[in-house]
Amino acid sequence: MPTVPSDPSTDRPDAPLAPAAPLAPAAPLRGADAPLDALRVRLDGRLALPDEPGYAAAQPWNVAIPVRPAAVVAARCPRDVAEAVRFAGEHGLRVAVQRTGHGALPLDADDVLLVHTGALTDLQVDPVGRTARVGAGCVWQQVIEAAAPHGLVPLCGSAPGVGVAGFLTGGGIGPLVRSQGLSADRVRAIEVVTGEGRILRATAEQHSDLFWGLRGGKGTLGIVTAVELELLPLREVHGGAVYFDGADAEAVVRTWARWAPSLPEHADTSIALLQLPPLPAVPEPLAGRPTVAVRFASVAGDDAAAALLEELRAVATPLIDAVGPLPTSALGAIHADPVDPMPVHEGHALLRALPDDAVDALLAAAGPAAGSPQVIVELRLLGGALARAPRHASAFCQRDAAFSLCTIGVLAPPVAEAVPAHATALAAALEPWSTGGRLPNFAPSPDPAVNDRCYDAPTRAHLATLAAQHDPRGVLAVGQVVRSGAPA
Ligand SMILES: Cc1cc2nc3c(=O)[nH]c(=O)nc-3n(C[C@H](O)[C@H](O)[C@H](O)COP(=O)(O)OP(=O)(O)OC[C@H]3O[C@@H](n4cnc5c(N)ncnc54)[C@H](O)[C@@H]3O)c2cc1C
Structure with missing residues (x-):
C-alpha cells in the first residue's frame, strides 16, 4: 500500500501548519463575534454560515437531532481541520465533528464550529498487505466496494452507510464481531488533528496514547482524518x-x-x-x-x-x-x-x-x-x-x-x-x-452521565488526562467526549 498520504501535511506528522493569515483584532473577538471570514480564507474547503450554501451538510442522518452550529467547515484536507481547530482555540470557540449523522448529537450553539469530513474521501487498498488507508469521509460501503475485487473485506458494521471514522472511534461491533472481534482492533494507524491543531499519525509505537484513546474514546482526543486498517481475506x-x-x-x-x-x-x-x-x-x-x-x-x-x-x-x-x-x-x-x-x-x-x-x-x-x-x-x-x-x-x-x-x-x-x-x-x-x-456507538449523548457508562473508571480517568494534555483549551470539549475522570 502506498504509505504517502494524499495530503502533504499528514506526511510530516508534526509539520507546522501554513502560516496563519494575520487576524485583524489585537484582542481577539470571542465566541459568536469571532471573525469567521478570517478562517474562511485559510481553508481549502468551504466554510458555510447558516444562510449560506453548504450549511445543509450539518443535517444529520438522524433528522430528529437538531444540529445548528455557528458554521460548517467542509474540510478538504487535514490542514483544513487543523486550521478550524486553531482558529477556534484563538477565539474561544469549540469544534465538533460529523460525517453521516448516524450518531448525531444535538448542537445549537453560536460558539461551535462543525467540521464536516465528507470530502476526506481518499481511499487506497493494498491487496498484498491486506490493508486500506481510508479517509474519514468514507462510509463502509465505499471500503467494501474497493476491497471486494481483491477478495478482501473490512470488518464493517451492520449498516454500510455508517461512517468509518465515527464507527471505529466507538470501537465498532459488526455482524462478524464474535468470529473476527472488535473492528477497532483491526486499526493499524490513525491520522488525527488534536485539540491544539497538531496533525499527527498515531500507531501502537508512535503517539501511542492517542492510538489507545482514539479507538473507543470517540472524538475525545481529536478529529480523525484517516485510518489505516486491516482487511480480511474473506470472500x-x-x-x-x-x-x-x-x-x-x-x-x-x-x-x-x-x-x-x-x-x-x-x-x-x-x-x-x-x-x-x-x-x-x-x-x-x-x-x-x-x-x-x-x-x-x-x-x-x-x-x-x-x-x-x-x-x-x-x-x-x-x-x-x-x-x-x-x-x-x-x-x-x-x-x-x-x-x-x-x-x-x-x-x-x-x-x-x-x-x-x-x-x-x-x-x-x-x-x-x-x-x-x-x-x-x-x-x-x-x-x-x-x-x-x-x-x-x-x-x-x-x-x-x-x-x-x-x-x-x-x-x-x-x-x-x-x-x-x-x-x-x-x-x-x-x-x-x-x-x-453502554457501547459508545449505541449511546450517542452529550450527557456526561450517559457517556461515562461507556467506560470503566481507569479508562475515563486516562481519557480525561490525555484530553487535558492534547486539548488544554477544551476546543474539542463538545459532544460525546470524556473530560472528567470522576465516576458516573
Ligand atoms: C442504522 C444504524 C446502524 C448501526 N450499526 C452499527 C453497528 O453495527 N455497529 C456499531 O458499532 N455501531 C453501529 N451504529 C452506530 C454508529 O457506528 C455510530 O452512530 C457512529 O458514531 C456513526 O458514525 P458516523 O460518522 O456515521 O456518524 P456521525 O453522527 O457523523 O458521527 C458520530 C460521532 O462519531 C464521532 N466521529 C465521527 N467522525 C469522527 C472523526 N472524524 N473523528 C473523531 N470522531 C468522529 C463523533 O463523536 C461524532 O459525534 C449504527 C447506527 C445506525 C443509525
Missing part, C-alpha cells in the same frame, strides 16, 4: 436472516435465547423484533406487521453453518429464509438496517445474560402482544473474539457483555411520544440483567 460467509411471523415471535425468541449462547465462535447471530412500515422498500411479507428476524453469519463453511441453524429453522415456518452463501460485499443484507435519513430514537443497554426471566421481561415489553411502538428491538450476541484482550489495548471497554440490546423507533406520529418512554421502560424491565455499561 464469502454463510449468512443472512430468517424472518418469521410475529405470531411465532415468542417461540422464536425463546429458542434463540437458549441456542445463541451455545454457538461456537465462528458463528454470529442477532435477533430483531420488527414492525417495519408498509413502504415500497420493505418486502411485502414483512411490511406493516410484527415479524421477527434471526440474523446469522458463520465463517465455518456452508455445511457446518447450516447444521447450526437447523434448530432455529424448525421452530416455525419462515416468511422468508434468506440465509445461505453470502458474498462479504453484501454483509449489509444480514441486518438490512434502514438506509434513508429519518427521525429516530435509539435505546441501548448491555446485558450480562439472557435467562428465561429476562426473555419473559423482553416479550412482555416488546413482544408482538405488547403494543411496542419501536420499529426494531434487537439483541446481538456478543462474546467470542470480542471478549478476548486485543493485541493493542484501547479505550474500548465492555468486552465482557454477553448481549447488546438496541431499540430504534421513529419519532413521527402517531408513536412519536410513546417511543422514548417505551425504550426507557424496556431498559428498566431488563435492568436486572444489565451490566450497566
Whole structure:
C-alpha cells in the first residue's frame, strides 16, 4: 500500500501548519463575534454560515437531532481541520465533528464550529498487505466496494452507510464481531488533528496514547482524518436472516435465547423484533406487521453453518429464509438496517445474560402482544473474539457483555411520544440483567452521565488526562467526549 498520504501535511506528522493569515483584532473577538471570514480564507474547503450554501451538510442522518452550529467547515484536507481547530482555540470557540449523522448529537450553539469530513474521501487498498488507508469521509460501503475485487473485506458494521471514522472511534461491533472481534482492533494507524491543531499519525509505537484513546474514546482526543486498517481475506460467509411471523415471535425468541449462547465462535447471530412500515422498500411479507428476524453469519463453511441453524429453522415456518452463501460485499443484507435519513430514537443497554426471566421481561415489553411502538428491538450476541484482550489495548471497554440490546423507533406520529418512554421502560424491565455499561456507538449523548457508562473508571480517568494534555483549551470539549475522570 502506498504509505504517502494524499495530503502533504499528514506526511510530516508534526509539520507546522501554513502560516496563519494575520487576524485583524489585537484582542481577539470571542465566541459568536469571532471573525469567521478570517478562517474562511485559510481553508481549502468551504466554510458555510447558516444562510449560506453548504450549511445543509450539518443535517444529520438522524433528522430528529437538531444540529445548528455557528458554521460548517467542509474540510478538504487535514490542514483544513487543523486550521478550524486553531482558529477556534484563538477565539474561544469549540469544534465538533460529523460525517453521516448516524450518531448525531444535538448542537445549537453560536460558539461551535462543525467540521464536516465528507470530502476526506481518499481511499487506497493494498491487496498484498491486506490493508486500506481510508479517509474519514468514507462510509463502509465505499471500503467494501474497493476491497471486494481483491477478495478482501473490512470488518464493517451492520449498516454500510455508517461512517468509518465515527464507527471505529466507538470501537465498532459488526455482524462478524464474535468470529473476527472488535473492528477497532483491526486499526493499524490513525491520522488525527488534536485539540491544539497538531496533525499527527498515531500507531501502537508512535503517539501511542492517542492510538489507545482514539479507538473507543470517540472524538475525545481529536478529529480523525484517516485510518489505516486491516482487511480480511474473506470472500464469502454463510449468512443472512430468517424472518418469521410475529405470531411465532415468542417461540422464536425463546429458542434463540437458549441456542445463541451455545454457538461456537465462528458463528454470529442477532435477533430483531420488527414492525417495519408498509413502504415500497420493505418486502411485502414483512411490511406493516410484527415479524421477527434471526440474523446469522458463520465463517465455518456452508455445511457446518447450516447444521447450526437447523434448530432455529424448525421452530416455525419462515416468511422468508434468506440465509445461505453470502458474498462479504453484501454483509449489509444480514441486518438490512434502514438506509434513508429519518427521525429516530435509539435505546441501548448491555446485558450480562439472557435467562428465561429476562426473555419473559423482553416479550412482555416488546413482544408482538405488547403494543411496542419501536420499529426494531434487537439483541446481538456478543462474546467470542470480542471478549478476548486485543493485541493493542484501547479505550474500548465492555468486552465482557454477553448481549447488546438496541431499540430504534421513529419519532413521527402517531408513536412519536410513546417511543422514548417505551425504550426507557424496556431498559428498566431488563435492568436486572444489565451490566450497566453502554457501547459508545449505541449511546450517542452529550450527557456526561450517559457517556461515562461507556467506560470503566481507569479508562475515563486516562481519557480525561490525555484530553487535558492534547486539548488544554477544551476546543474539542463538545459532544460525546470524556473530560472528567470522576465516576458516573
Ligand atoms: C442504522 C444504524 C446502524 C448501526 N450499526 C452499527 C453497528 O453495527 N455497529 C456499531 O458499532 N455501531 C453501529 N451504529 C452506530 C454508529 O457506528 C455510530 O452512530 C457512529 O458514531 C456513526 O458514525 P458516523 O460518522 O456515521 O456518524 P456521525 O453522527 O457523523 O458521527 C458520530 C460521532 O462519531 C464521532 N466521529 C465521527 N467522525 C469522527 C472523526 N472524524 N473523528 C473523531 N470522531 C468522529 C463523533 O463523536 C461524532 O459525534 C449504527 C447506527 C445506525 C443509525
